Amino acid sequence: MIGVAFSICVGWTFFAKSKRAPKLYVAHMAFACTLYVLEDQLAQHLHHLIAPIFDSHDKLPSLNSILLLEAGLWTWYFQAAKRVKNTFTR
Numbered sequence: 001m002i003g004v005a006f007s008i009c010v011g012w013t014f015f016a017k018s019k020r021a022p023k024l025y026v027a028h029m030a031f032a033c034t035l036y037v038l039e040d041q042l043a044q045h046l047h048h049l050i051a052p053i054f055d056s057h058d059k060l061p062s063l064n065s066i067l068l069l070e071a072g073l074w075t076w077y078f079q080a081a082k083r084v085k086n087t088f089t090r
Contacts, residue, residue: 006031021088022078029071036067 010028013021078084 003031003035017088017090019088019090022084025078026075029075033067033071 006028010021010024013024
């Protein structure tokens with residue numbers, strides 16, 4: 001529930017072109033990535049407890065690395081781009 005409220009707050013500041021929007025977006029990405037990684041680890045742990053007969057080598061690679069790469073690129077863009085600094089001025 002906190003994540004939904006935070007997402008709404010970030011969206012509101014983003015569309016209002018507030019100066020706080022880039023920093024809130026970066027914080028939102030960090031929060032979302034942390035939550036996703038923790039949920040993924042919990043799911044893997046529960047999977048090994050519930051179904052130990054499956055071989056762990058047969059599963060597809062996790063999306064954690066792609067998610068973290070995407071978050072890193074967007075964070076860099078929001079902090080370094082002149083376009084972002086010129087857009088969020090209110």
